[in-house]
Amino acid sequence: MIHCEAPYLNSSGQQKSEDYWETDYPGHYTIEGSRPGATSAAVWLAQRTIPLNREGHGLLVAKTLAGTAYLKSVLETQIPQHLPGITCRFLVEEPDLNLLCYTFVGSWQGQALSLPQMNQVLSKVYKRLLSRGDSQTHDFVVSMTRLQVGVYTQDQLDRYWQRLSADSSQTTSKDNHISLLRTVVMDPFLTEAMTRPTKGLAEPLAESFARTLAEQFKRCMLP
Numbered sequence: 001m002i003h004c005e006a007p008y009l010n011s012s013g014q015q016k017s018e019d020y021w022e023t024d025y026p027g028h029y030t031i032e033g034s035r036p037g038a039t040s041a042a043v044w045l046a047q048r049t050i051p052l053n054r055e056g057h058g059l060l061v062a063k064t065l066a067g068t069a070y071l072k073s074v075l076e077t078q079i080p081q082h083l084p085g086i087t088c089r090f091l092v093e094e095p096d097l098n099l100l101c102y103t104f105v106g107s108w109q110g111q112a113l114s115l116p117q118m119n120q121v122l123s124k125v126y127k128r129l130l131s132r133g134d135s136q137t138h139d140f141v142v143s144m145t146r147l148q149v150g151v152y153t154q155d156q157l158d159r160y161w162q163r164l165s166a167d168s169s170q171t172t173s174k175d176n177h178i179s180l181l182r183t184v185v186m187d188p189f190l191t192e193a194m195t196r197p198t199k200g201l202a203e204p205l206a207e208s209f210a211r212t213l214a215e216q217f218k219r220c221m222l223p
Contacts (some may be wrong), residue, residue: 060188064098067190071183072100074206075213079104082214089164091147091180101145101180105165108221115161119179124220125213126181140212143184148177181213 050056072090079088085108091101103118113121126144147157154176161178187193193205 061098063188063191064185065096067185067187068095068098068100070191071185071206071209074204075100075102075210078207078210079214082211083108083217085110086217087166089166091160091164098185100183100185102183103164103178103180104217114174115165115178116175119175119177121217121220122179122181125216128216128220129212140209142213143182145180145182146177147180183209 047057050060052058054062072095075088079086083104083106086104086106088102089105103122105113105118107113122144126142129138129140129142147160149157152160157176157178164178190206194202195205195208196202
């Protein structure tokens with residue numbers, strides 16, 4: 001909905017005079033698309049250019065799903081290489097959307113990481129990569145979500161964390177939430193995407209993303 005105020009429309013905050021209609025005006029709100037013609041035209045043009053079928057938008061969606069599976073496999077293989085002892089684990093093992101929710105589990109420099117420690121590290125990684133709209137720029141941006149008591153029961157969180165950590169002895173009793181990084185794959189060309197050459201070299205974009213996460217993880221683990 002769009003909220004609309006104009007001098008030629010009655011408004012509850014305006015004093016009635018000869019410049020305004022002397023009747024109640026119910027039209028402060030209007031449906032998006034009923035007036036801005038460019039919005040409707042853009043939807044129409046997009047559907048005429050790329051039809052709503054398997055060969056059009058359906059193909060784009062299918063490629064983002066393929067890109068999601070590809071990114072998941074890259075994170076699974078690359079994170080342990082960059083961070084010995086650390087594994088990237090996913091909330092859903094076989095995602096059926098173009099969305100990944102994941103965390104890191106394992107040990108760092110021989111010390112097993114607890115859930116509170118991992119939650120803290122992920123929060124730091126998220127803040128370091130957060131887009132702030134200022135002069136700071138990042139190659140990648142991530143978002144974060146939480147599974148927390150109140151929405152889920154403690155028993156549910158315990159089972160989630162035991163599966164994520166692959167350790168039946170691990171529970172969430174020392175924390176009331178599980179932090180997860182979120183990555184949505186909107187690019188239908190991720191499986192082919194390469195970074196810009198640096199010193200004559202280019203690398204797959206997904207691998208660059210994994211390396212960036214690993215670098216930020218290391219920085220957040222510094223004392």
